[in-house]
Amino acid sequence: MKEELDTPAVLIDMDIVKENIQAYQKYCNGIGINLRPHIKTHKIPELAKLQLNEGAVGITCQKISEAEAIISEGGISDILITYNIIGQKKLMALKKLSKRANIAVVADSVYCLEGLSRAFEDSKKKLRVLVECDTGANRCGVISPSAALKLAKVISSNNNLIFGGLMTYPPISEPEKVNSFLAEAKDLIEKNGIKVETISIGGSPDMWKVKKIPIANEYRIGTYIFNDRSLLHRGVCKERDCALTVLATVVSTPTDYRAIVDAGSKVLTSDLFGLEDYGRVLSKPHLKICQLTEEHGTIISENPTGLKIGQQLKIIPNHACVVTNMLDSVIFVANEMPIKHQKVIARGKVW
Template sequence: MRVEDLDTPVLTVDLDALEENLDRYQDYYTQHGIGLRPHIKTHKTLAIAHMQMRRGAIGLTCQKLGEAEVMAWGGLGQDLLVPYNILGKQKLDRLVALATQARITVAADSDVTVAGLAAAVKGAGVTVGVIVDVDLGGGRTGVQSPQEAVALGRRIHDAEGLELRGIMAFPTPPAVRGGIQATLAALDKAGLPHPIVSGGSTKSALQAHEIPELTEYRAGEYPVGGAGHLREGRHTVAQCALRVVATVVSRPNDGRAILDCGSKTLSASLVQFDDGPCAGYIVEYPEARLHGFSEEHGHVDVSRCARKPHIGERVQVLPVHPCPCVNEHNELVAIRRGNVEAVWPIYARGKIR
């Protein structure tokens, strides 16, 4: 079957591009002696996670427990990191169960989280690793100072069934090195172990070596790229493996084309670039601007295109943010040189708990 035989809109991944990205990034981390722990939130797909592990990844990152459960039953539970505060009886029960199936590390940034983890594992006969989430300017979760990191690290270290495994931060551009060093120095002074020093974000993934303290790195989008990575020069068009194949369903006037993919296909991600809002990049029409969407329509300004698309024509759209885009879909169609090689279920889709 050819890609042209697929009805649209359809989520596809180009296997040549995917494999090249996987090799390139794995080579970088191998070369620099940093563990690559791919973030499966981007693709949520067992097949790609297996490809990542086979290339030398040290384990996987999952943002929610439900994603980790899928990876575990999918044969990928060797070493899972869930960089998230796990709270509440239902999730803690699931975490203890998962720890019997997989090696698991979670993150914590509060006494409340650590107390819950400690109570859940007590007497359960399992070990759960914990890393301290440190806020180095990302402005999301994380303790706010080396002193807080030490205090929380000690609680983890002292809790039966929990194992202090180090620290994490998000994101980790080179500029945060000082914060990492300060945190590690404080932990060292307190005699607390930190075998894991985990950085993250594809944006600075190839600068990880500029923070030699990092032992491992969480990157999600590197296998597939996207319109943002293209714009910022991290991926070429050819390296942007994730593509929504869409059809032009309307050409109301000379300057406007409407695609059959909107926010329920691409996700509602709309990025403000210098030249206006962008919902994706159209491979066949680089001058076109996919500047907005309705739920099932992509709104394209084609006024700057010399040749203009006709109704019924198919185009490939690089989503502006691959992760939520993938999460709209049940299946990912793997393509090589135009041939459909596989249809992969996106089993971790919708695993928000």
């Protein structure tokens, strides 16, 4: 593919992608933990298959429609959906999906479990369910080990469900708290005669500190495949490890200290992710993307920006996962050359 790239465009450097996948798989193999990548970062079957070929035990999806899309090309058969499935339409879709792949889900309430059980009443296959625990991130999840035990009992005594273990989306930098919650829950549940097979944790910010949660035997990770500015800011990766960049063109230079690019919130998204501005211009850390409107990104600098109209810039976005949701396709690059336009198959799958 030899062409001048039109902008704005999302570039995926496949050399870096492969290095990121291999490096983290090697790390997980070294510490003996199963890796189950979250595909919500890339939303592309070909990349999920690279992760599986390297040794991942399966994938994670957040939504049923995301799972449907990611398996549409075949070759992916083991999926954990880390979301409470609520509502008849979704339950029916889950049942249908479970005929095409090995599906497990999570739940944090009896309400959710009752729905799952009803949906699988006349199914030949039982549904594997993990209890989601809130270990401090204040999102979904039961808030105590005893509440986890209660749900484990409901699942294991249900004819349509199988108790698969515990799952948490952990808070950042609180490994001791996470480990003690999960260890206490496991102990309680096993004392009640129920085996806790899987203990699934995740998140890229603490990806190199997994050993601090020894009770876990599965790691779900998404952003590591591309990395992004938030991980760069946390010191989790280096600029050279960032595989996803937004290619933008300077369209205006109203002053020496201000330039406008053609990537606004419709590509970079307005997700600050705890940072003060909207992305990092590759190799030009003195530039600040201080403001976005839908189609305009405003870049300022304390010294003259040095930018010229027509010049193309690569921007590392604050949060890679939301950027892949913005465009129908991305451009794979290898050896610094574009190799193909790739459809983002599981984009916009929010059901």
